[in-house]
Amino acid sequence: MSSRNVDIIVAGVGGQGVILATEILGDAAMRAGLEVIIGEVHGMAQRGGSVTSHVRMGHGIYSPTIVEGSADVILGFEPTETLRALKFANQETTIIMNSKPIVPITVSAGTHKYPPFEEAVKQCKNFTQHVAVLDAFRIAEGVGSSMAVNMVLLGALTATKLLPVEEERLVRGIVEHVPAKFKDMSLKAFEAGKIALSPRQSA
Amino acid sequence: MLMKGLYALRDPRVLLQDRPGEKHLLLGNEAVARGALEAGVHVVTTYPGTPASEIGDTVSQIADDAGIYMEYSTNEKVAMEVAAGASLSGARALAAMKMVGLNVASDVLVALGYTGVRGGHVVVSADDPDCFSSQDEQDNRYYALLANIPCLEPSNPQEALEMTLSAFEMSEELQLPVILRMVTRVSHTRGIVTFGRIQKMKTGTFVRDPKRLVNVPENARGSHRILLEKMDRAQAISERSVYNKISGTGEFGLVTSGVSYNYCVEALQLIGATARMLKIGVVNPPPTRLILEFLRSIQEVAVVEELEPILENQVRIVAGELDGRIAVHGKKEGFFPRYGELSVRLVAAGLAKILGRSLPFNYEDIVRKTTEAAKITPPRPPMLCPGCPHTASFRAIKAATEGKAIVATDIGCYTLGFQPPLSVGDIFLCMGASAGLAAGFSRFTNDPVLGVVGDSTFLHGSIPGLINAAYNNHKFVYVVLDNMTTAMTGHQPHPGTGTTATGKLTKRILIEDVAKACGIEYVRVVDPFEHKTAVQTIQEALRQEGPSVVVFRRPCVQIKAPAEIWAGSIAESLPTDAQNDKRNLRSHSNGA
Numbered sequence: 001m002s003s004r005n006v007d008i009i010v011a012g013v014g015g016q017g018v019i020l021a022t023e024i025l026g027d028a029a030m031r032a033g034l035e036v037i038i039g040e041v042h043g044m045a046q047r048g049g050s051v052t053s054h055v056r057m058g059h060g061i062y063s064p065t066i067v068e069g070s071a072d073v074i075l076g077f078e079p080t081e082t083l084r085a086l087k088f089a090n091q092e093t094t095i096i097m098n099s100k101p102i103v104p105i106t107v108s109a110g111t112h113k114y115p116p117f118e119e120a121v122k123q124c125k126n127f128t129q130h131v132a133v134l135d136a137f138r139i140a141e142g143v144g145s146s147m148a149v150n151m152v153l154l155g156a157l158t159a160t161k162l163l164p165v166e167e168e169r170l171v172r173g174i175v176e177h178v179p180a181k182f183k184d185m186s187l188k189a190f191e192a193g194k195i196a197l198s199p200r201q202s203a
Numbered sequence: 204m205l206m207k208g209l210y211a212l213r214d215p216r217v218l219l220q221d222r223p224g225e226k227h228l229l230l231g232n233e234a235v236a237r238g239a240l241e242a243g244v245h246v247v248t249t250y251p252g253t254p255a256s257e258i259g260d261t262v263s264q265i266a267d268d269a270g271i272y273m274e275y276s277t278n279e280k281v282a283m284e285v286a287a288g289a290s291l292s293g294a295r296a297l298a299a300m301k302m303v304g305l306n307v308a309s310d311v312l313v314a315l316g317y318t319g320v321r322g323g324h325v326v327v328s329a330d331d332p333d334c335f336s337s338q339d340e341q342d343n344r345y346y347a348l349l350a351n352i353p354c355l356e357p358s359n360p361q362e363a364l365e366m367t368l369s370a371f372e373m374s375e376e377l378q379l380p381v382i383l384r385m386v387t388r389v390s391h392t393r394g395i396v397t398f399g400r401i402q403k404m405k406t407g408t409f410v411r412d413p414k415r416l417v418n419v420p421e422n423a424r425g426s427h428r429i430l431l432e433k434m435d436r437a438q439a440i441s442e443r444s445v446y447n448k449i450s451g452t453g454e455f456g457l458v459t460s461g462v463s464y465n466y467c468v469e470a471l472q473l474i475g476a477t478a479r480m481l482k483i484g485v486v487n488p489p490p491t492r493l494i495l496e497f498l499r500s501i502q503e504v505a506v507v508e509e510l511e512p513i514l515e516n517q518v519r520i521v522a523g524e525l526d527g528r529i530a531v532h533g534k535k536e537g538f539f540p541r542y543g544e545l546s547v548r549l550v551a552a553g554l555a556k557i558l559g560r561s562l563p564f565n566y567e568d569i570v571r572k573t574t575e576a577a578k579i580t581p582p583r584p585p586m587l588c589p590g591c592p593h594t595a596s597f598r599a600i601k602a603a604t605e606g607k608a609i610v611a612t613d614i615g616c617y618t619l620g621f622q623p624p625l626s627v628g629d630i631f632l633c634m635g636a637s638a639g640l641a642a643g644f645s646r647f648t649n650d651p652v653l654g655v656v657g658d659s660t661f662l663h664g665s666i667p668g669l670i671n672a673a674y675n676n677h678k679f680v681y682v683v684l685d686n687m688t689t690a691m692t693g694h695q696p697h698p699g700t701g702t703t704a705t706g707k708l709t710k711r712i713l714i715e716d717v718a719k720a721c722g723i724e725y726v727r728v729v730d731p732f733e734h735k736t737a738v739q740t741i742q743e744a745l746r747q748e749g750p751s752v753v754v755f756r757r758p759c760v761q762i763k764a765p766a767e768i769w770a771g772s773i774a775e776s777l778p779t780d781a782q783n784d785k786r787n788l789r790s791h792s793n794g795a
Binding site: 013014022023026027030035036037038039040041042043047048049050061062063064065067068069070080081083084086087104105106107109111112113114115119120123126127 | 226228230253254256257335336359388389391392393394395462464465466468469473546547548551564566569570572573575576577579580581582583584585586587588616619622623624691692
């Protein structure tokens, strides 16, 4: 396992389960003997607004937020939220993006337009060539529930091999953090996310 | 569409385990709760508010098992009073609130400095630099200065636990309340926390001491001198506190505190600089002798802190004793902003300027490229949930007033109603202000005037404003959006829900009863989903000669209110009032 620090931005919409995903990541890293700091967003933003969590693991870390242009991974739960998180990207950053849009009220109210998906990918590639996309929503539905988008994306993150944490620790984290009745489905979603992000899936 | 994700099911009872040395990944606020438990806290009071809410929410879930008395008080002032009463009876007590909550409780805080406390009394103020969930970004360290009481400031969850413990000890030693100043980036940061041992609860009894506790002017004059003497002792504690630490080497010095310390450490690494650093944990009273020693050991100093230049001003005063030998840099010259939250980037940029170094990253390039991406990224403001009863209430208000009313709104999810397409809400200031504001507007306009307030906010801060409206006969309609919970902050119960902080059934305070008792003659309860009745009721209320109250009652879509309460609400108020409404729509009599 790598000993260097890993900074992950998890960007999504309030209600998508960003905080659970980051808690599982954080617990797994702590058990792997790493320092962990997670900067979360609670409160008003959770009413369907943008939510960005900063997950940092490694040694000698202090700041609860990641420096602009220095994330190792951006885990985008939604295309436009991925775009909003691009200030944390550099040319080495790996971007994992869920392709399923959640249309914000500004679009349904007609004051703004939702960008075509190819445009979103293009903007990501303006920062880095390491862009992987998957339809986490469809994959989650495929294993039983669209609620498991966060688990699919955790699986996809594992597939990148960028985490300094063994996969078994993440699996254990899922088992411990997810309500019992969703456990099997969550593990299936995690596995499906991992498979979906084999190298040929890169956009 | 709002998507639902899987949520964490973490058992807060993990906090109850008396296993010193065990490590857990905790939010800063959870660490405060654990720290209070380790300190043997007996009473915890709060009014929910981001970023403080998880302190009370965490304690509410373990209170029964831990033998802690915990309550959601009607507002922060009451929370502080209940905690003070417990402390003066010898128990350790903690009152937690967001920073604007301390505005509400400030009357108690200042007086409590004069009387002093007995059992440790910790006041948690969770500040919100960058206004993540607040109407301002006030710096509550000023309250410590104003009230002359000590203030500790942790930089991470581990320190939040340790400083909560120390704050109790310091409070008992000095017989003064102690402020633990959190900020969003400590409260809502998750980090590894090592548990300590859980102390046994201390109990005591109230001891009569009117000279100290009855703040009549004759006593208060003496108490002020005693307070200042206590702060002299606090100064000695601060000078030797382990929370005021010097580290590092070099001729360049950094004075910092709280979350800013983290940014300083990484900013120095980023620009490849070293510094001798003084991290101040006891921000009031600051360790002035230590600061002087520190300044003597360096040639030049920068002060890095969020929001107000409080430490910076202290350092400048102390530096004055060195006859201008040392240059002090900070907000005064514009190296660091006096608004918003800091970050590694902002601190690195300021330090790079001071030290004449270059930044290792091209931020302008990042800004240029993100501006491109931002052009195609639609904004995503928070919004009311699908099926939210507030949306129905706002539609009724708009229909009844044809969108022409001046609306003083208030604090809660429904504040979001000011956004298009609903666009209901012309002003909001602070908790409960809608009643007084509406009264003021009503005196100087011929347009219809409405106040809009949520159930929890009504009970928190609107009642004096409503009594005033009845007493001085201000003509406006006060619409109470009763969704039977404190929704925005995480669905905490309040006096109108009929349940306590620990989930027990209790006396339910009905808003319509309160309104009538305040002297309001026209009071109606309506289900906002009954659109026609809702519109007609607002219109009828607007025709009254004085103030009127319309309660739009329907539970928040995110909760399942206990069945007996919701049933009770229907049985007690809805059908009867709905019938009354029908009757009253014909005759303008006061039938409710």
